[in-house]
Amino acid sequence: MGRRGAAWLVAAAAISFAAGVARADPVVTPIEEGIRQQSCDALAASTVGVPQDTSADQSTGVLGALPVAPRGLLPPQIYLRTKRDTFNRRYFFATRGGSIYVQQRTGTDHRWHALILPPCFAGRVSSISVDDDEMIALDGSRRIFTMDNALKDASLFNWTSRWGTPFWTGFGYSLPSGIIAWSWSVVSPSEDGNWTDPARNLHAIGSGKVSHIWALRTGGRRLSFWDPWLPLDESYQMCGPYRGRFRAVNLSASGSTIFVIGPRGDLFTRVYDFDLSGHDRFFFHYSYANQRGKGSSAPIQLPPAAWVHQPKVPGRITSVISIHKVGRNVVHRIIRVAGLDRAGHTGYWQKDIVSLRAGSWRFHRTGLPLRGRLIGNPRRDTPRRGLGRAADIRFAGRVSGARVEVLNFNTYCSPARLRVHPRGGRAFVLVLHNVDGLRQQTRSSGLDDVPREQYGDIEVPRRLLHRAFVKRVLGGRRYSDVTLEVTRGRLQIQELGWTLQRVRRRSGGHHR
Incomplete structure (x- = not known):
């Protein structure tokens, strides 16, 4: 790296x-x-x-x-x-x-x-x-x-x-208190070789590897990660399934791949780490423009890979889950869920994360005591049941000759909808991407009164490239790299000179 x-x-x-x-x-x-x-x-x-020395190994009998x-x-x-x-x-x-x-x-x-x-x-x-x-x-x-x-x-x-x-x-x-589950994840040049980005391009993993502690926090919605090269705080998180609204009950991680399970057996996996997912512009080049077919010399494709909803296990299970890496290039990962077969034998269900067929699960008997307690596992997917309240907030202001609103900004869950109301014209919606940047100073999680700098990008749908506002303010570009500075009360886009104020909800749920 x-x-x-x-x-x-x-x-x-x-x-x-x-x-x-x-x-x-x-x-x-x-x-x-x-x-x-x-x-x-x-x-x-x-x-x-x-850096890992792969030659320094010998059998000593120790x-x-x-x-x-x-x-x-x-x-x-x-x-x-x-x-x-x-x-x-x-x-x-x-x-x-x-x-x-x-x-x-x-x-x-x-x-x-x-x-x-x-x-x-x-x-x-x-x-x-x-x-x-x-x-x-x-x-x-x-x-x-x-x-x-x-x-x-x-x-x-x-x-x-x-x-x-x-x-x-x-x-x-x-590590702080309030952790339901934690797991250590590493990718390295010797074991993994490369990342495979969302455009299917390969990018070499550097000699320093990428190592994170991943943790599922109390409540099951927050996914924190700690990188030993980063500040000693709780400021870095990853968005969970359904924009952080899904409530997980357990987590496992391996090779930059995170695996979570919900209370009714719904399973999700995601490939994510600090370097691959856009956090480090100092050492890496990223792009939201389509990089498919451009090879390893292209920028790393953003946005990062989304959560993948894995098929339900066709049997009785517990909340004990496990993932481990196999193969090269951060593609194949084996996931396991503790459970029982139809005859009541103990063991685990197993599949590769790339196989999304309902019949891809296979049961392996162990004869060991069942790990964990059995949980409900209805045949149908139920991930939307019991979703938490969205943590999205809204910013608005009059800038660049238009009223601009960021309708659903979320510190850790990108993107947000950016609605533009030009004078005398019809409103239209752009896409605002955001991701935490590289920091060396400690800070709190979420937003407070200290500006939080994030890397951003304004994406213009092709059908809107002809709009006068897009040509005048964004130079007619589909993608515009920007820098965000966000507090609990305002959002600034430095390159455009925009300052948007937070619009707080009234008790009835409306904004003002």
Whole structure:
């Protein structure tokens, strides 16, 4: 990735200055406290965040020398990626009793072994998630610890508490409260190679990879993500299905693909990450104009990929879901849903996200205890039932010789309708795209009194290109890149000199 590949040397130089300093839990004695703090400080030094070295791998036998897990503590293997059990292409990982255990997926040793964790968080792990070559562990205070080389020999496993700007050298971070589910997502040049954008063009993933923690927040409508290269705040989110109105009950993520399930078994997937989806104009070129057939040298196609409504599972299920990446170019992903077959056998339903036929689900028996509680799963799609209220707001003003209204602006859910009322002419509607830009300073989520800068684009439908307003104000272009500055009270479009004021709803639902 551009910004990450270009910046890794700076990151490596800065690593020695960054260390996590906050202790997640109290300790018993001053000696223990000192040992733990020294361990936390030492976690500043790590290979996390530097370009992946695919040649630095060897079989040392270290894994087999690690302590063997107690008999019966863990299942024979892992089928579903959850907050306690997870896997990548090479290993199964699980956490029990504050410890982390690992098992090889291939070879002759199928025993579970206990990882030797740094004293900083040993015995205090509450949840884990692995994807590609990196694993995240959270302690009881939701403090983030990252393990690198999760696809290599166990002798190369190493941990850091670093998190945040600049370049993954920040002093560390703890996830906020109010999280229903979370998952770690990584794409890399070694495992994925390229992104496939909505125009089906390939774009190379840089050496720094793209790594996000995805979280479903309380209420089931907010989807937050944290990137270790970005500020330590809650300001970045992705729009959920139905413009953020769909209420999900669980989430899983892998390889820049997010998977959610609703309370009645409705399933959605979406390919999305910071670089692919338009947030980083500093290192990438994007375009809302049609780029189909233009190849890898073309700008990345926007808007980003939409949510895909997956077919219902034809059987009894729970809310426990899992996704993992397979293949190259961010196309194929395997989704699984825990459940029962017609005979009542336990296991999971599985399919590839690209297969949208109702009959594409296949059941796999495991013989293990059912994961999660059964939920209602009517045969018909029911995603519109129980939708939340839209978070859209309206701005209006008289600018450029016309009354202009942004009818349904949403910080995280683009686009909005931009209605123009020219003097003496008929009103018409344009499209206003918006997406959060690259920031290095912390800020709040949503809108407040501090201007929020977003990358925007005004799209003109072809049938409206002849309108005098379009020719005079937008130069007759179909697409016009603009910069938005938005607060809770106004929206400014800098390049056009527009300032629109918020139109607040009256108690009866009307605007004023």
